[in-house]
Amino acid sequence: xxxxxxxxxxxxxxxxxxxxxxxxxxxxxxxxxxxxxxxxxxxxxxxxxxxxxxxxxxxxxxxxxxxxxxxxxxxxxxxxxxxxxxxxxxxxxxxxxxxxxxxxxxxxxxxxxxxxxxxxxxxxxxxxxxxxxxxxxxxxxxxxxxxxxxxxxxxxxxxxxxxxxxxxxxxxxxxxxxxxxxxxxxxxxxxxxxxxxxxxxxxxxxxxxxxxxxxxxxxxxxxxxxxxxxxxxxxxxxxxxxxxxxxxxxxxxxxxxxxxxxxxxxxxxxxxxxxxxxxxxxxxxxxxxxxxxxxxxxxxxxxxxxxxxxxxxxxxxxxxxxxxxxxxxxxxxxxxxxxxxxxxxxxxxxxxxxxxxxxxxxxxxxxxxxxxxxxxxxxxxxxxxxx
Amino acid sequence: xxxxxxxxxxxxxxxxxxxxxxxxxxxxxxxxxxxxxxxxxxxxxxxxxxxxxxxxxxxxxxxxxxxxxxxxxxxxxxxxxxxxxxxxxxxxxxxxxxxxxxxxxxxxxxxxxxxxxxxxxxxxxxxxxxxxxxxxxxxxxxxxxxxxxxxxxxxxxxxxxxxxxxxxxxxxxxxxxxxxxxxxxxxxxxxxxxxxxxxxxxxxxxxxxxxxxxxxxxxxxxxxxxxxxxxxxxxxxxxxxxxxxxxxxxxxxxxxxxxxxxxxxxxxxxxxxxxxxxxxxxxxxxxxxxxxxxxxxxxxxxxxxxxxxx
Numbered sequence: 001x002x003x004x005x006x007x008x009x010x011x012x013x014x015x016x017x018x019x020x021x022x023x024x025x026x027x028x029x030x031x032x033x034x035x036x037x038x039x040x041x042x043x044x045x046x047x048x049x050x051x052x053x054x055x056x057x058x059x060x061x062x063x064x065x066x067x068x069x070x071x072x073x074x075x076x077x078x079x080x081x082x083x084x085x086x087x088x089x090x091x092x093x094x095x096x097x098x099x100x101x102x103x104x105x106x107x108x109x110x111x112x113x114x115x116x117x118x119x120x121x122x123x124x125x126x127x128x129x130x131x132x133x134x135x136x137x138x139x140x141x142x143x144x145x146x147x148x149x150x151x152x153x154x155x156x157x158x159x160x161x162x163x164x165x166x167x168x169x170x171x172x173x174x175x176x177x178x179x180x181x182x183x184x185x186x187x188x189x190x191x192x193x194x195x196x197x198x199x200x201x202x203x204x205x206x207x208x209x210x211x212x213x214x215x216x217x218x219x220x221x222x223x224x225x226x227x228x229x230x231x232x233x234x235x236x237x238x239x240x241x242x243x244x245x246x247x248x249x250x251x252x253x254x255x256x257x258x259x260x261x262x263x264x265x266x267x268x269x270x271x272x273x274x275x276x277x278x279x280x281x282x283x284x285x286x287x288x289x290x291x292x293x294x295x296x297x298x299x300x301x302x303x304x305x306x307x308x309x310x311x312x313x314x315x316x317x318x319x320x321x322x323x324x325x326x327x328x329x330x331x332x333x334x335x336x337x338x339x340x341x342x343x344x345x346x347x348x349x350x351x352x353x354x355x356x357x358x359x360x361x362x363x364x365x366x367x368x369x370x371x372x373x374x375x376x377x378x379x380x381x382x383x384x385x386x387x
Numbered sequence: 388x389x390x391x392x393x394x395x396x397x398x399x400x401x402x403x404x405x406x407x408x409x410x411x412x413x414x415x416x417x418x419x420x421x422x423x424x425x426x427x428x429x430x431x432x433x434x435x436x437x438x439x440x441x442x443x444x445x446x447x448x449x450x451x452x453x454x455x456x457x458x459x460x461x462x463x464x465x466x467x468x469x470x471x472x473x474x475x476x477x478x479x480x481x482x483x484x485x486x487x488x489x490x491x492x493x494x495x496x497x498x499x500x501x502x503x504x505x506x507x508x509x510x511x512x513x514x515x516x517x518x519x520x521x522x523x524x525x526x527x528x529x530x531x532x533x534x535x536x537x538x539x540x541x542x543x544x545x546x547x548x549x550x551x552x553x554x555x556x557x558x559x560x561x562x563x564x565x566x567x568x569x570x571x572x573x574x575x576x577x578x579x580x581x582x583x584x585x586x587x588x589x590x591x592x593x594x595x596x597x598x599x600x601x602x603x604x605x606x607x608x609x610x611x612x613x614x615x616x617x618x619x620x621x622x623x624x625x626x627x628x629x630x631x632x633x634x635x636x637x638x639x640x641x642x643x644x645x646x647x648x649x650x651x652x653x654x655x656x657x658x659x660x661x662x663x664x665x666x667x668x669x670x671x672x673x674x675x676x677x678x679x680x681x682x683x684x685x686x687x688x689x690x691x692x693x694x695x696x697x
Contacts, residue, residue: 045503045507045508046508047508047509047510047604047606049507049508049509050509085508179653205651205652206651206652206653207652207653208652208653208654208655208656210612210656211652211655211656212603212604213404213603213644214652215396215397215400215401215404215644216397216400216401216643216644216645216646216647216648216652216655217647217652219393219396219397219400219647220647220652222393223390223393236510236604239517240517240603240604243517243518243602246518246521247518247519247521247528247530247532248396248400248521248528249521249523249528267515267516268512268515268516268517268518269516269517269518270516270518271518272518
C-alpha cells in the first residue's frame with residue numbers, strides 16, 4: 001500500500017514536472033540567451049503620468065507575451081524604462097543614457113516635445129527612435145533615425161477638420177491650443193484644413209501650458225461667436241477648458257484629438273461632456289476582435305479602465321513591431337544596430353498588429369483610418385470611420 | 388470685446404478666481420507681519436491641506452465638512468509644529484535671515500516630495516466632477532462655485548479683521564508684530580503669538596486649497612507656484628500690510644484677466660513674473676498710495692517745521 005502510494009506520488013510528481021517543463025519550455029528558451037533590450041522613455045511621474053504609466057504597463061504586457069511565446073529567436077525581450085515626466089530635457093537625458101550607457105540600439109518614446117528633443121541624440125548616436133503616440137506633423141522631418149509608428153496630426157486632425165465642415169456643417173470654428181509642440185503645429189493644421197474646406201477660423205488662441213484659468217480666452221471666444229470649438233491640449237488642461245467654457249454659458253460643440261478619449265474626462269465634466277468629439281486612430285470594440293480579450297486582461301491585471309485606450313493599443317503593438325525588427329535582423333545574421341533595425345523597418349514596412357490592425361510605414365509617415373467618437377449619455381460611442 | 392457684459396464677466400470671473408489667491412496671500416502676509424519671516428514652508432502646508440481633504444473625501448468617503456475640518460486641523464498643526472520645532476529653534480540660535488529662508492524653502496520641498504511619493508504626480512481634483520451649476524445674472528454667468536468662493540473669502544477676511552481688531556489674542560499678534568520684545572515685557576508670549584498665527588494661516592490656506600481643488604487639478608508641485616503668487620501679493624501690498632497684500636493679489640488677478648483684451652492668453656502668466664520683477668526692483672517696500680495731506684485751519688498758528696535756533 002505504501003509502495004503503491006509512493007509510486008502514485010512519483011507518477012504525479014513526474015506528470016506535474018513534465019507539464020511544468022512543457023509550460024515553461026518556450027519561456028526557458030527565451031531566458032537562455034542574452035536578452036535583447038528595448039528602451040522605453042515615457043512620463044511615469046508628472047502631469048502626464050496618467051497616460052505614460054499606462055503605456056508602460058501595456059508595453060510590459062506585450063513584452064511578456066513575446067517572451068512567453070519563446071522570445072526573439074530564443075532571446076528574451078527586456079524593456080529598459082526611463083521616466084521623462086514628458087519633459088524635453090529629461091527626454092534628452094533618457095535618450096543619451098539608453099544610447100551611450102545601456103548601448104540599446106532602439107527605443108520607443110512619446111510626447112511631441114520629447115520626441116523632437118530626443119531626435120538629435122538618436123541621429124548622432126545612430127539609434128532608432130520610434131515615436132508612438134506623439135502626433136506633431138513635423139515629427140516626419142526629424143532625421144534618418146526617427147520614425148513614427150503612430151499616424152501624425154496630418155491624418156486625424158485633417159480628417160476631423162474636413163468632417164467638421166462637410167458633415168457637421170460647421171462654418172465658424174474657434175481653435176484653442178496649448179502653446180507647446182503638441183498644440184502649435186496641430187492647431188495650425190486644423191486651421192489650414194478647415195479654411196481650405198471653406199470654413200472660417202474666428203479665433204485662434206494659444207494658452208500657457210501651466211494655465212489653469214481660461215476665462216479670458218473663453219470670453220474672447222464668446223465674442224467671436226463660433227459654431228464649433230476645437231481644443232488641442234493635454235490631459236490636464238483639456239477638461240478645464242471645456243469645464244470653464246460651460247461655466248461661462250458657452251454651449252458650442254467641442255472637438256479634440258485622441259488625448260480627449262479618456263474616462264476621467266467624462267467623470268470630471270459629467271453632462272458638460274455631452275457631444276464632445278474625439279479622434280481615435282485605433283479600431284474600437286466593433287472593429288477589432290482582439291480588443292475585448294485585451295480589455296478583459298487589462299481589467300483583471302490593472303483593475304480600472306485604461307487611460308487613452310487607442311494609445312495603449314498602439315503601444316502594445318509597437319513592442320511587437322520592435323520584436324519583429326529584432327527578429328528580421330537576427331534572421332539575416334546581422335548585428336542589431338540602429339542602422340540595421342531602421343533598414344528592417346523600411347524593408348518590412350507592413351505590420352499586422354493584434355490591437356491596431358495593419359500598419360503601413362510609408363517613409364516617415366503612417367497611414368491609418370480615423371475613428372471619430374462622441375459622448376452620448378456619458379459614454380464614448382462611435383460616430384464615424386474616416387478612411 | 389468692449390461689450391460691457393464681457394467686461395463685467397471678466398471682472399466677476401477675475402475677482403472670484405482671485406479669491407483663493409487672496410486667502411493665500413493674506414495667510415503669507417500675516418505670517419510675515421507677525422513673525423517677520425518669509426515662510427515658504429506654507430507651500431508644504433498647502434499640499435498637506437489639499438491632500439488631507441482629498442484623502443478624507445475620496446478614500447475615507449467622509450462628507451465635505453469633515454474633510455475641511457481635517458484639512459484645517461492638520462494644516463494648523465503643521466504650521467504650529469514648524470514654529471515650535473523648527474523656527475523657534477533657529478530663533479534660539481539667533482540664526483540669520485538666510486538660514487530661516489533656506490529652512491522654510493527646504494521644508495516646503497521636503498513636504499512636497501513626501502506628498503509626491505504618497506499621492507503621485509497626477510493632477511487631482513477634490514471632487515470627481517469639476518462642474519458647478521451656472522446662473523445667468525444680467526447676462527453674466529455666475530456659478531455656484533463663484534458664489535461659494537466669494538462668500539468663503541469675504542467671511543474669512545472679515546473674521547480675521549474682527550479677530551485682529553477686537554480679539555484679545557488678535558491684539559497680541561499686532562503687539563508682537565510691532566515689537567516682540569516690548570510685547571513680552573508686557574507679558575505677551577511671542578511664541579504663542581507665532582503659533583496662533585501659524586494656526587490662522589493654516590485655516591486660511593485650507594479654505595483656499597478647497598476652492599482651488601474644487602475647480603482645477605492640483606499636483607504636489609502646484610504649491611510652489613501658488614506660494615509665488617502669495618509672495619508677489621505681499622510685496623505689492625507692502626510688507627506688514629496684510630489686507631493690502633490681499634487687495635494687491637486681487638488687483639493683479641484682475642489686470643491679468645483684463646490683459647486678454649490686448650494680449651494673447653499665452654502671455655498672461657508672463658505678466659505675473661513681470662510684476663514680481665518690477666516690484667522687487669522699483670517697489671521693494673510695496674506700492675504705497677499717496678496720503679492726503681491734512682490742511683491746517685487758516686486761523687491756526689503756523690506749524691513749526693524746523694527746530695528753533697538759540
